[in-house]
Amino acid sequence: MGDQAGPVAEPAAPAMEDSLVVARPGSEEPTDIEDDIDETLGERLLGLTEMLPATVRDVSGKVIQGSVTGVKGAYGLLCSSSWIFFSSAAILLAPLVFEIERTQMEEMHKQQQRQILLGPNAAVSGSMMSQQAGM
Numbered sequence: 001m002g003d004q005a006g007p008v009a010e011p012a013a014p015a016m017e018d019s020l021v022v023a024r025p026g027s028e029e030p031t032d033i034e035d036d037i038d039e040t041l042g043e044r045l046l047g048l049t050e051m052l053p054a055t056v057r058d059v060s061g062k063v064i065q066g067s068v069t070g071v072k073g074a075y076g077l078l079c080s081s082s083w084i085f086f087s088s089a090a091i092l093l094a095p096l097v098f099e100i101e102r103t104q105m106e107e108m109h110k111q112q113q114r115q116i117l118l119g120p121n122a123a124v125s126g127s128m129m130s131q132q133a134g135m
Helices: 043-047 054-116 120-134
Strands: 021-023 029-034
Touching: none
Parallel strands: none
Antiparallel strands: 021 029
16 A cells, blocks of 8 residues: 555546537638627627727718608608698599599480380490491
8 A cells, every 4th residue: 555656647638618619611720609609790880880980980870860861751751742642633533433423324324214215126226326327
C-alpha cells in the first residue's frame, strides 16, 4: 500500500455546451449557430441605424412619415370620391331606368291587348307589319 501514489487523475472530458456546434462546408472550424440567432431583426436594424449619421436617420424618418401620411390622404380622397361618384350615378340614372321599364311595360300591355282582341297570330303579324312599314 505504500507504493501507491495518490489517486490517478483521468484526462478531463471536453465539456459539452448547450449550444449546437456545426462545421460549415469548406471550413475546418466549427461555428456556433447560436451566434447567428442571438440577435433579432429589430436589434440588427437598430445596430445598422447607429452606423448612419443623425441627419440621414432624421430625413429618412420624415420621408417615411410623409409617405404614410400621403397614402392615408390618398385613400381617404379615393373613398370620398368613389362615394360621391356612385351615389350621384344612382340618383341620376334611376329615373332613366324607371322610364325605360315603364315604356317596356306599356309596349307589352299593348301587345297583350292586341293578342286578346285579334288572336295570337295578330300580335306577331302586327309587329311584322310595323317592321315592314319601317323599311
